[in-house]
Structures are given as structure tokens and as C-alpha cells.
Amino acid sequence: MALLCFCLSACSLVKLKEESKTFYSSTVLAGHVSSADAWDKPVVVAAYTRRNGRLEIAHYTVLHEAGGYELIVQKGDYALFAFGDANGNLTLDAGEPVGEYGAAPVRATGTGSLVSLDVVISAAAQSALPRGTSVAARASAKTHSTQVGAIARLDDPLLSAESGRRGYWAPVDFFKEVGGNIYFLEEYDARKTPVLFVHGAAGSPQDWSYFLKHLDRSRYQPWIFYYPSGSSLDSMSYLLYWKLSNLQRRHHFDRLYLTAHSMGGLVVRSFLADYGDQFPAAKLFVTLSTPWGGDALADQGVAYSPAVIPSWNDVRAGGRYVQTLFRKPLPRQLDYYLMFGHGGRYSLLRPASNDGTITLSSQLRSDAQSEARRVFGYDEDHVGILSLPQVFAQYAALLKAADRRDGDGRSAGKGNLRVAFSYARPDETPASAPVLVLTPVDAARDAARDATRERIVLPVSTRDSGRELGPFPPGVYNVGLMARAFKTTPASTQVTIGAGGIPDLNFELTPQGVLSGYIGADVTSADNPAGSFRGGRRDINIESIVLTNGTDRREIAPSRDTRDRTLEAYVAGQDYLFKSFFSFVGLKEGRYELTINVAGYPPYTRTYDVVPGKYGYLTPIDLTAPNQAH
Template identity: 65%
Template sequence: MQVSVKDNLGLFSGQVNVLMVIRRLSLRVLAWIIGGACLSACISACSFVKLNEETKVFYSSTVLVGSISSDMTWDKPVVVAAYTKHQGKLEIAHYTVLHEPGAYELIVPKGEYAVFAFGDANGNLMLDEGEPVGLYASTSIVASGTGVVAELNFLISNAAQTAIPTGTVVATPASGSKLHSTQIGAIAELDDAVFSSYAGRGAYWAPVDFFKKTGGNIYFLEKYDPAKIPVLFVHGVGGSPQDWKYFFEHLDRSKYQPWFFYYPSGASLDSMAYLLYWKMVNLQRRYHFDKIYFTAHSMGGLVVRSFLSNYGAQFPTAKLFVSLSTPWGGDTMADKGVRYSPVVVPSWNDMQASGRFVQTLFQKPLPPGLDYYLFFGHGGSYSLLRSANTDGSITLASELRADAQADARMVKGFNESHVSILSSPEVFRQYAAVLASADQKNAVATLTDNGNVQVAFTYEMQDKLPKTDPLLLLTPVGTGAAREQIILPVSAGDSGREFGPFPVGEYEATVFAYGFKTVPAKIPAVIASGKKPALTFSLVPQGVLSGYIGADIKAGDNPAGSYRQPHQHIRIVSITLKGENENRILTPEYGGKDRGAEAYMAGQDYSYQSSFSFVGLKSGRYELLVEAEGYQPYRQSYLIVPGQYDYLKPIDLTPLKK
């Protein structure tokens, strides 16, 4: 029997089509499992093409963060944009809108950028005559295509400038649309389409596109009320704020104010934990709440746990964490997805049961003073795709990881599925009881074991320059010195404010601000119930150059928006800084305790392992030389201006050729 070429092609084509159908079906099932029941919609070939593009962009982008302030009274919207210039024209890489001056985030591809901002009173996304404008002009901003570039802070004002001409347009607003603020504390309408389940699913499959259009943010449902306790709700995979509707409707709004963290759940969990930190530190500085409760569903619990264990020391106000149906042990289906899928959602990498994120999640403890409660569901039906018991999406073995149970004050199971646990009256009754218990515990502690402190500080500099927001540091001494150091983010405008409550005891108090020397370096303070010590500091501008050698990373280890860890295994021979009439050499300390903060406050240069800091520098240009065993020498020039702290991105060293 003869078979024609045409028949051969047809037979081959048929085989390929069958294989493609099987593969697509497998991927749909895989995506459904990893994404949870809410993502059960079929995934088209076009979706995978889009996801492939999104993934490439995500792993070749950098997030820029900073803060906009004003030397005038301006409480209207602000537009912030990153741009390049091509043939003399501004090309906008990304822009965002704030409802008033404050913190911002931008995401840009690898390259060099400048950032500008202007007040946008009429919301037309164009710089009009009379609107304040400003430019981050310290240096060009180098985006490496990974991680974060921080501390890009600057002022907007009516001062004359030529860099950004009147009439500059960043975008054309859609007809009839309202500007969406990505700034903390934006008041949200829960029924708005941007917070819908559909939008949440889109944020899973297209995290970069979502971040560019919507951002990631902590929203309020009402104006901040200092008499009510904030409760921050964090959704899971493919989720949205509307997932929490039942909780919002039944929460006692006379006692609590619901906030929600809305983020692209397809992004790296390291990146989202850092974004949560960035949002929280700015919320703390703005509103000075003395307690906050966290509630997270599914993968959102992983984000919150990572935030609390890595950054929780700066949030003594964090008092309660409740997780619902969180896959503490990861998901083996994510392992399969990473291994077999032609395209991988970035968060799958972190959801792998065998992956770095899950394996290291419990290496650092939760902050002291925080109570954790573990809620889980066991009402899932049998699945041919999983041999283990599940809640319909996540195995009970993952929900009940031993490390998570060991941290919990209470482990409570419910006959609910992964989704129904968010709308169960029984679950909410138990949740309300947990809130009431936390209220009672914190009320008793506030009355008997805590006190406040009043802190004043003055910046000895021109008012026209942006001021570094400080940290209030309280280090226990004498009796009770075993307690943890208290680190509280405060705002540059908080001088004279009363802070607390803090545990009673003896402390050494100081205010720490990069780019400034604190005078005096520290003040003894006794915090006691009913007493309020008053502390006064001066912040004197000084030149500072500090940074660290970044850990060796592979592709994907330091995605957009994530914090890159310092190198743990490098052996540095010396770190030299040369300037006019300056020649300073540091040899890092290894072992023992990192004394970086203490050395900075004492006005001493210091290096610990792969980190370093030079202080008390005069204005001018300096050359940094880093020499390490097994690596080529690193040389770089920096312009130092006292009172202006420029973020120094992690340093990459090139290995010597063997």
C-alpha cells in the first residue's frame, strides 16, 4: 500500500493535533489546580502566548520606588512617570497616579531612566501652567532588569525649570474614566470593576500588565479612623478584594476598619512581600496606628508570613495574624507546572513544595508580640488528580505543615472547601471570637505593661530639599534587656509626636535617618505606665555611602520588585573609598553580631560580611574599590551630597576566570 506525501502530512498533522489537545488539556487541569477552583476557566493558546510575553517582561524589569513631597500646600492628585529621551522627545516607560503627594512605584524594563512628577489638579495627565513639578535629578536611574531601586525621593514645586516643559502629556485619559490612585489609603468602592473576580484572575495571568494599569496597593473602604483597629485582608491566587465580601459585611465596623491588599497574584511572592512591606511602612508613617491585624486566604498567607518574618521587626504594631486555607507546604502541582509547562506563572516558582521560597519560609520567626491562628478547611471532594485529602484545591498535609502548627496559638478545622471557607457563618463566628480575644489581650497590656514616649527632631538643612524619613530605635538596657529592640518607622514631619504604647522598661533611644548624623547619638529613656519621657534630637547632614555585595543569583532569582539578599559566602579582602584628601579602608568583620546601626550612630565606618558603610563624608566625588577573593576588583565613582541619601543598588562582582 502506497501512502502519498499528502497522506503522510495529514497523518502527521493529526498526530500533532491529538498531542496538542492532550497537552493543552493537561495544562488546563494543571492551571486549574494551581490557580484554585476560581480559575477553572479554560486557557486558550492565546492566553499562553500572552503569559509567555508577561513572564519575559516580569523577569527583565525593575521596580522603582520613592516618595513625592511638596514645598507648598498641595493635596490634589500627583502624576509620577519614568521616562527616557529619544531624539529630544520624552518617551514614557510607565506612569502612575497618586491622589496626593506620597509614595509611588513604577515598573520599567532594563535601561537608564529619569523620573519626574507633577501636580494634576484637573486629572488630564498633562502638566498645565501653574501646576507644581519636580524631577529626580541626582543621577540617571539604572534599572538592571531585576529587583528594586529605592529611595528615589524628590520635591514638586513651582520653581522655574526647563527639563519638563508645560504641556507634557504622559497619557490620554479614557473618556468618562476616573483616575485610579495607587497610593496607600485610597478609598475604594468594592463594586468597582477593577476589584472584581474577573480583574483578579487577569492579575494572575498578566501580573505586569495589571501592575502597570492598576498597581498593587492597600485600599480603604472609608477614611482612616484612629479609634478603630485596622484589619488588613489579603486575597489568594487569582483573588480580589471581593473574595472578602462576606467578612466585610459581617465585621463589626464600629470597632474595626477593613483594609485590603490588592496585588497581582501571578507575580513572585518575594516581590509581593516586599511590596506589602513598602505599603505598610508608608501607612505606619502616615497614620501611626498602634495595632493592626492581618487576615489572609490561601497563597496570601504565604505573602503575609514572608512579610512578617523578614520585615516584622519594624512593625511592633502587628498583633494578630489569621490564615485561612494557606498551603504552608506548597503545592506539588506547582512543581509539575514548573517542570512540564511551556510557560510558567512566576508565582508557581514560589509555590513549589520543593522550592526555595517554601523551604525557607519558616527559617525566621514571626515577630514577638504577634499571635497567629491557623484556620483550615477539610471539605473538599475526592479528586482523581490528587491521592491525598484536600479542601478541594490544597492538600491537608500542606495546610497543616508542622512548622505552621508549631507557631499557632490555635489550629481550627472546618468542613468547608477552599472557596466556601470565605463565606461560612461558622468560620466567621470563630474569626470574630479571635478578634475579640486579641482586643482583650491588647487592652490589658496597654493599661498595665506599656507606656509612651514623645520625640522631637530637627533637620539642620534647607527646607527646599526632601528629608529622609527616620526610624525610631528603642534598645532595651538593664533590667529586661533580653527584650527585642523596637524599630518604628516615623515620618519626617512627626517631630514632637507621641509614640507608643511600648513595653515598660529602660531603653537607649535614638532617631536613625540615612544621610544625617544624630545629635546626641542616643538618650536614656525610662518608659513606664502613666509617664511620658520627652526626647529631643538634631539631625545634621552628613555624606554617606553604604551598600552591599549582592548574593550570586541565577535567572529568575531576583525578579522585579524583590529584595536581593547580601552575599553570605564571599570573602572580602578590603573596601577602599578615595576622595579629595580622603582615603579610607575597611576590612569586614565575620562572625558575631552585626553592629552596623550602632557604628552608624557612633559616626564610625563599618563593614560586616558583605555590607559596608562610610559616614561623615564631605560633598564631592569618590571612588569605591572592592577587592574580594576569587573575584575581579570592583571600581565605581559616586557623587556624595550630605543630607541626600542615594540608594546604592546591590554590587555585582565578576568571578576571576579559571
């Protein structure tokens, strides 16, 4: 696909250059919208600025119900608002609930993602946003939902091949107008196993038409990850994580099968390697025609093309993404199968054996073969493999085999847990939902074991309070509930799961002041593109981190513990430092000065306002400009 750029017109090349420039100077803002009142109608979320007293919408999105959202903006300061849209006119009308994020603007740095920008909407909210505020600036304003789990029809133009190609050549425009989402083709059914389908470069959900037509819909429910395939793969891997974590919070699915074509396999493998431990439900991963070794044509396109699509940088055979793709193994509970095609013809561009698009050597990279339980080859080309009866017959057999391995009686030998939680101040509506943390007692006591790989982290919502949750593997656990900017009482409770009855736990959440953040990896914007997650630094020696407000002084220093106990420390109400991440808890309301002392760097100093019950985001701290305001 890379060399097609040379055939584009001058106007197209100018547009492509602008797209790439915009992508690498944008930030994705993400968070959750929750409602203080019963609200099951659409919600509008927007980022805006004010110029000469006028409100200017930078980006907005529509959700079919309250939940997760994503917005993409250029570098700058933005305010965020959300409102219920009962009549679908994209306008804040009388009686509709409204909410805003914080008192201070959000500063987008022009790279990566900012998350935890959570908003509570309420009909009684005192908002500076006037009634009549509208995001419908033009007749073609979008109204489809970008909230995960939105129901879609496969023949919808939104999911068409033409739309998918646009997501490849104009990823920023696509994200603004279409978004990136996991769509359902039917209502969620807890009795069926979800099967997630992920398309490749310039692809769309309609690429899976043959698979979806022949899938046993009495046993499986298809989910489709639709994303702008011209974006960086790190960004799309993180978007997939964000979407699936929101689905997990809502539906608590305990089994998930993943299927990917072409470049989609790279996206899914990155997701599984980086975040798979948080998704024990992922049991099966099948790829078709994935360029595990990259594409040499992408190297040429990046080197010689006057305009470069962001994903080309990742598909390059000699690029960082492909070279580090197998640095982490797939999760242990996952079965992986590799399918490839070899039905391509010889050409000047593809002199080696290929499927018409990807060389055989790339599809059969030794790292990928060594992970696969089995490898299946077909005399078919890159696209035709998705509609070959023999391919689907083998695929259906793999689904059934996964069913048998995991057991149709998924709860057999496992147990449930009932957790109720309430807020000490009933009028306190948290913007962020809690997470339930189950740490096996044996793993917690045994210093030689990695408790982070044993513990279970389950996102929950207010609707889960008092409900049975599970099933969980039997055993003895320390169970705690974590909610940002809240203290939980009791901190944790030891329970035995799977031994007959269902343990009943009750937690009370009280507002507390919290300040947390991390020192970001020293990377360029090209290494931290819009929508990606910027990791913490590993090449520094933190001497101490001090927080003071004149009357209260806290200091934390590095620990020799190599295990990440961040969640456990938060639940226990302890200040904590792990690698470059830090967290201060139990703070009183006020203004605090934060000082970070790192060997070889001047002290980083900045002041922050802390309000109990309100969790403010922190951008990754950059030590190269220690005293520069964000």
C-alpha cells in the same frame, strides 16, 4: 490552577509567555514623594526615557497624596519626575509643584527592586520638565491612586473578581494598570484596630465580602492588600512590607491583625518571617486553606506547561520557596491560628483528601500546625470556607481573644515620647523622612543579647515633629534620629519612658555626605524577580573596603561583632561594615573612588559623586563583574 494553562488558546499561551518573560526582565522602582510646600492634592510620578528628543513614558502612577510610589520598567536607564496634579488632568500645568530624581539616570538591571528613589516637589523648583508635559497618552489613562491607604469601594470594578483573575494571568499588565496596594474601605480611625485581609491566587478583595459584611466595624477597620497574584511571592511579600511600612510611618498604629486565604497565607508568612520584627504591632495571624506544603499540580505545570505563571514556581511542592518557607520562625508576640477545609470531592487530579483545590496534607503541613495555637477544620471547599457562618463566628471569637490578650487599654503601663527635629538649613527639604531609633540601655550593654530584636525603629515624617509618639514599653532607652544624608545632633539621648512625665527631645539635622551599599547575593534573575529584595552575600570574606578622593581616605574592615549595629553606627556618625553591607558617613562633597577587596576576587573599583544632603541609591554590587559600570 496550573493545568488550566493547557486549555488556553494559542494566542493566550503566547501572551502568557510574553508576560512571564517581561516579569523576569523588569525592575520595580520605588521611593517617596514629599512636598516642600503644603500640598494635599494628587501627585503623578513617572519613569521616562528620551528618544529622538521626545519624552517617552515607561510607566506612571497616580497618588491621592504625596507619599510612597512604585513603578515597573524594563532593563535600561530612566529619569524620574513627579508633579502635583491639582485638576486631575495628568498634565503639568502652571503653578503645580514639580520635582525630579537626581541628575543622573536610574539604571534598572532587569531584576529585583531599586528603592530610596525619593523626589521633592516644589512650585519654585527649577525643572527641565516643560509645562504641559502629560502622561495621559490615551483616553483610558488611569487616575485611581496607588498610594497606600487610598479609599476604595468593594463593588468598584477595580476590585472585582474579573480584575483579580487578570492579576493572576497577566501580572505585569495588572501592576502597570492597577498596581498593588493596601486599600481602606473607610477613613483611618486610630480608635479602631486595623484588620488586613489578603486574598489568594486569582483572588480579589471581593472574596472577603462575607467577612467584611459581618466584621464589627465599630471595633475594627478593614484594610485590603490587593496584588497581582501571578507575580512571584517573594516580590509580593516585599511589596506588602513596603506598603505597611509606609502606613506605619503615617499612622503609627500599635495593633494589627492579619488574615489570609489560600496562597495569601504564604505571602503573609514570608512577610512576617522576614520583616515581622519591624512590626511589633502585628498581634494576630489567621489563615484559611493555605497550601503550606505547596501544590503538586504547580510542579507539573512548571514541568510540562508551554507557559508558566511566576507564582507557580513558588507554589511548587518541591520548589525553593515552599521548602524554605519555615526557615525563620514567626515573631514572638504573634498568635497564629490555622483554619482548613476538607469538603472537596475525589477526582483524577485530586485523589487525596482535599478542599477541592488544596490537599489536606498541604494545608496541615506539620511545620504550620506546630506554630498554630489552635487548628480548626471545616467540611467546606476552598472558596466556600470564606462565606461559612461557623468559620466567621470562630474568626470573630479569635479577634476578641486577641483584644483581651493585648488589652483594650493599649497604653496601660506604657509611655510616650515627644520628639522635635529641625534642619540646620531651613531651605533644605529632605527627600527622605527620618526614623526614630530606641535602643534599650540594658540590651545595648549586654553583649549576650540581640539588641536588634529589642530596639524599636519608628518611621516618622515632618508632621510628627513636636508631637507625642508612642506608646512604648517602659524602660531606659538611648534615643536617636536617623535621616539619610544628614547628621543628627545630638547623636542620641538617654531617656526613661513610662515613669510619669513625657520626655521632650530635640534634634537638629545637618547635611552630610553618605555612601553606602552592599554586595548582592549571587543569584540568577529567576531567583531575584521584579519587585523582590536582593539580599546580601554571606559566602564571601571581605578583607577591606576603602574610600578615597585624593585628600580623604577611609578604610573599614570586618568586625567580630555578630550583632547588626548599622543604625546605631549611622546615628553615631561611624563608618561601618556588617556582613556585606557598608556605610561611609560624614563625607565632604566630591568624587570618591570605592575599592572593595574580597578574598578570591579581583578588587571592585568604581567612582561615585557624593553630595551632602543628597542620598543616592546603589544597586547591589555584583562581584562577578567587578569593574563593570552599573
